[in-house]
Amino acid sequence: MAASAAATAPGVARSPNRVVITFSVMAATIMQVLDSTIANVALPHMQASLGAAQDTIVWVLTSYIVASAIAIPITGWLADRFGVKRLLLISIGGFVVTSMMCGAAQNLDQMVAFRVLQGVFGAFLVPLAQSVMLGIYPREKHGQAMALWGMGVMIGPIMGPMLGGWLTENFDWRWVFYINLPIGILAALGIWLCMDETPRGERRFDLFGFALLAMAVGALQLLLDRGESEDWFAALEIWIYAGLMVSGLWMLIVHTATSSRETVLPGALLRDRNVVTALVFSAGLGLVLFAGMALMPPMLQHLFGYPTITTGLVLAPRGVGTMLAMMVVGRIVGKVDPRLLIFLGFGLTSLSLYQMTGFSLEMDMTPVIVSGVIQGLGIGFIFVPLNTIAFATIAPNLRTDAASLLTLIRSLGSSIGISLVTVMLSHNLQTSHADLAAHLTPFNVPLADPALAARMASVGDTALVALDAExxxxxxxxxxxxxxxxxxxxxxxxxxxxxxLRKPSHAPDPDAPPAHMD
Known part of the structure; x- marks a missing residue:
């Protein structure tokens, strides 16, 4: 694996090319992250246009997620084999082409096939971009680099639904995919013109380990995506997914621990305390960020009657809070213990969630905006120092592998979080409805005058329907x-x-290769 050091750790670039490369990889990151959420609001329009059923149109989302999750772990091996610049250009080009194919799809089969390809190409963009950002900036500026990169990763999911809704309402759902063309061209041009290729290594591909990881990750994603519609473990299909997931994960752990050769998950990463702890935090961050994003839009639309555009505007301050926090943290992360910033971030996130437990049907949009800004600040304070500290104790040649693993775990955390809160929402809705209904009788209607029962009796079923709706x-x-x-x-x-977590050293990186980007 030492032979891949240069291939996965681009050297420190000199200005102004560092600015161009930063802009280019940020554009690629935003393009990919936007596409993971921008299509959600266009699903009803796609369903009508593609002639799909309600239970099959969700494969437009599922196929992308599963393909991306399976492909992410091989990013490090591909970067070593083909070079960072070449793999970035292939990924951007493939992502743009498959996006155009998705926009031109004429039926559901074509759309799902194109989304699988799009997910594969898109899987490499985020970890490669993170690795490049760490490589072109010296170690003492890694906090600023992660702040810039984190803006794209965190803002994309927040702005995606709003942008997707605007494009769908004002143009056509196909523009949700066509929008990637100009972004991808700019990103590819910047990387092609300003970034030198990195040397390629001879790293062995762990086919057996990758097959086990793909089986475990794919089965978990299918379990989470299909669980609700199949009544979870009441269905044999879900038990099969669970069995494949547990078997694949267990065999992967044994294979990684006992193999004397290089494995798909480098053992050096799994033995690093900062990396392992960061993986747990990444899963939690994915859960809070994406589960909250899954809950808030339907709550505001169904319970408070907000239209799609208004919902996006009400939730947008959350992204503003994240950007502000990242701008601040990028400047102070080298001067303040990053562990304190992470603790502060989780404290702010907890405060925002505590405020959200006090929401009521009588409130206006102010509590949503205030809690959203606080949560955005918290996420910003977590994300930058967490990524900085995660890479502080690993060798430069493992950066792409570590970035891939962190991206995968964050993605799995978001999938688990969304499924968890969705299941709990359905279960608690039934439980709360039963509890409330048990206290309602024709002679016991809370907060109503005593004559209401008699008037309800004369109105009949209409009043009962209205009462049940409330x-x-x-x-x-x-x-x-x-x-x-x-x-x-x-x-x-x-x-x-x-x-x-161990506090990182801010000394110059002794393993960093010499500058090789003009």
């Missing part, structure tokens, strides 16, 4: 609050792990 509304609000409480508990539970 009970459903109240029960759904309670279910959302229970989900926010669960997210708060999980966030508080992982906060103490900060003590396991």
């Amino acid at each position: 009970v459903n509304r109240q029960a759904l609000m309670i279910a959302y609050l229970d989900d926010f409480q669960l997210m708060l508990i999980l966030t508080l539970a992982i906060m103490p792990l900060v003590v396991l």
